[in-house]
Amino acid sequence: MGAFLEKPKTDKTLEHGEGNGLRYGVASMQGWRVNMEDAHMAKTNLGGTLADWSYFAVFDGHAGARVSAHCAENLLDAIVAGEFQEDVIKGIHNGFLKLDNNMRELLEVSSDKSGTTAVCAFVSPRQIFIANCGDSRAVLSRSGNPVFTTQDHKPNLPLERARIMDAGGSVLIQRVNGTLAVSRALGDYVYKNVKGRGPCEQLVSPEPEIFEINRDEEEYEFMVLACDGIWDVISNKQLCQYIHSRLMVTDNLEEVTSDVIDTCLYKGSRDNMSIVLVVFPGAPKPTPEAIQANKELEANVERRMKEIIDDVEYRCRLTNFVTIMEQLSSEFDPDLIQEKSLFIHRTFKELCREHSDSDLDA
Numbered sequence: 001m002g003a004f005l006e007k008p009k010t011d012k013t014l015e016h017g018e019g020n021g022l023r024y025g026v027a028s029m030q031g032w033r034v035n036m037e038d039a040h041m042a043k044t045n046l047g048g049t050l051a052d053w054s055y056f057a058v059f060d061g062h063a064g065a066r067v068s069a070h071c072a073e074n075l076l077d078a079i080v081a082g083e084f085q086e087d088v089i090k091g092i093h094n095g096f097l098k099l100d101n102n103m104r105e106l107l108e109v110s111s112d113k114s115g116t117t118a119v120c121a122f123v124s125p126r127q128i129f130i131a132n133c134g135d136s137r138a139v140l141s142r143s144g145n146p147v148f149t150t151q152d153h154k155p156n157l158p159l160e161r162a163r164i165m166d167a168g169g170s171v172l173i174q175r176v177n178g179t180l181a182v183s184r185a186l187g188d189y190v191y192k193n194v195k196g197r198g199p200c201e202q203l204v205s206p207e208p209e210i211f212e213i214n215r216d217e218e219e220y221e222f223m224v225l226a227c228d229g230i231w232d233v234i235s236n237k238q239l240c241q242y243i244h245s246r247l248m249v250t251d252n253l254e255e256v257t258s259d260v261i262d263t264c265l266y267k268g269s270r271d272n273m274s275i276v277l278v279v280f281p282g283a284p285k286p287t288p289e290a291i292q293a294n295k296e297l298e299a300n301v302e303r304r305m306k307e308i309i310d311d312v313e314y315r316c317r318l319t320n321f322v323t324i325m326e327q328l329s330s331e332f333d334p335d336l337i338q339e340k341s342l343f344i345h346r347t348f349k350e351l352c353r354e355h356s357d358s359d360l361d362a
Contacts, residue, residue, distance in 0.1 A: 003226050004032045004270060012350055014260065016253040019044025020054050021281055022052065022123060025253025028274040029261050034239075037061030038227055038274040039072035046076075051111070056276045057120035060136045060227035062180075064114030067103065067187035071116055088122065089210050097199055100186050100206035104122055113182075115188030118208070119150060119225050123278065128215050128223070131208035134182045136227045138207065139236050140213070140220050144244030147220070148213060148235040151226070153184040159185070167194045169203040173196040184208075185287055221283040229271030238338070245339050263342045301328060301340060302347050309351050321348050322332045 008031045015026040022044060030036040036060060044054040061068030078099040094121025096118070117134025130138045135152035151157075155164060160183035164171055168190075172178035176191060181233045184205045191204035200207040222243060230239070239260065242301045246256045274349050308327060325344065327338045335346070 003026045003034045008032045008265060009036075010265070012258055014251075014258060015040060015042065016254045017044060018121070020052055020125075022054055023055065023251075023253060023279045025255075025257040025279075026275070027254065027257035027261050029265070029272070031265060031273055032270040033230055033272050036272055036345060037065040037068055037097060037116075038229075038272045039068040040274050040276055041072045041076065041120075042276055042346055043076070046080065049255075050080065052125050054123045055120065056123070056223075056281070057118065058136050058224055058225045058227055058274050058276055059116045060079065060134065060229070060272070060274070061114055061116040061252050061260070062097060062182075063187075063188075064112055066112050067114045068108075068116035071099065071118055072185055074102075075118065075120065077341060078102070085333060087128055087239065089212060089285065092120075092122070092129060092210050093208060096133060096186070096206055096208045100199065103187060104189055104192075109283075113190055114203070115185040117140075117153075117182055117185055117227070121223060121225060121278070123215070123223075126197040126215055128213040128220075130211045130213065133184045133206060133208040135231075136225070137231050137236075139240065140222070141222050141226045141240040141244065142219050143221070144241045146240050149236050150209065150211070152231075153209070155181075155183040157183070164203050167201060167203050180204065217280060217282045219282070220260070220280050222280060224275060225278075227271070227273065229269050229273035230264050231274055232271065233267040233269045241335070242339055243277065243285060247285070249286055249294045251286055252265040253277055253279065258274060259342055266342065266345050282344070295335060296341055297332075297340065301332065301337075301344060304328065305344070305351060306332065315342070321345060324348055326362055 011026045017024055024042050026040055026042055028038055039059040041057045044114060045051050046053045046055060047251050059068040059071050079092050079095030082094050083093045101224045117136045118140050119132045119136040122129040123328050132150035138150045139146045140148040155161060155176045156174045164176055169177050175181050176183060180189060186206050192202040192204055257277050260275055264273055
């Protein structure tokens with residue numbers, strides 16, 4: 001479950017790139033956790049006959065960072081070294097199992113109690129293959145709405161619970177044996193020692209759930225891969241709408257992913273946070289009209305916030321960020337206010353610093 005710092009570590013690792021007609025942005029932050037256990041990988045042009053393929057992945061480690069780091073470095077090779085080019089789905093499936101087995105045989109890893117969830121995507125000119133193992137999640141967006149999402153592998157799901165119980169385990173407080181919050185993961189070998197059962201029949205399974213999706217440039221605008229530090233505090237729809245809106249005013253994907261993490265931090269995420277944003281050619285592009293509309297909205301919201309904070313009567317009733325948001329939502333489009341919540345939060349904190357009023361709580 002992990003320990004927490006007295007204040008969050010907000011330094012970010014940012015990355016961006018492009019290739020094969022795709023653009024991507026990456027952001028990760030340690031946040032409130034004592035250690036950073038997330039890892040990721042983003043690569044376009046896989047080389048050779050896979051030159052027009054791309055690969056993206058997020059790994060959310062727990063009980064240590066060794067397994068997540070090892071998987072970030074080795075999962076791609078484990079997958080493409082097998083049957084991948086003849087049968088993509090079989091290659092992905094066997095690659096996960098092979099990596100999990102190989103890690104177990106490594107002395108420095110097998111004595112380690114850490115594990116990791118994994119969500120990855122292979123993008124070819126015609127198809128998207130998404131594999132998920134655990135509760136990191138992939139979402140595809142069309143017009144700012146989620147049209148595909150992976151399912152989190154939690155112990156209380158009927159099929160997951162049945163496998164755990166059949167292997168002699170239990171599900172208590174929605175955790176495997178009352179301790180682990182995910183039912184599928186790489187590593188976590190303490191949960192994979194039931195004799196007479198295969199790797200996918202253990203208390204915790206390394207088996208990925210794999211999806212094949214026909215790629216439609218006009219249908220899908222972007223794909224998000226992220227750990228539960230993101231999804232715990234923002235819904236699929238909210239995140240898709242937010243990113244869609246941001247892409248209309250900026251093409252800086254590091255900025256967009258960084259803002260997502262900042263938004264989730266102020267929304268209360270206490271976990272490590274990592275996000276990979278993959279943008280397809282059909283995604284929104286910045287326009288002068290959208291940029292101007294965004295500037296006007298921010299100016300109007302900031303002006304109204306100053307009026308509220310300057311007004312003594314309002315100040316007596318509106319003493320924190322939550323009530324400020326409620327007031328603004330009653331005066332502006334509530335959906336726009338939600339999309340601008342990070343801007344509002346930053347502005348509110350700055351206005352509070354300017355006033356230095358004890359009755360304002362940022």
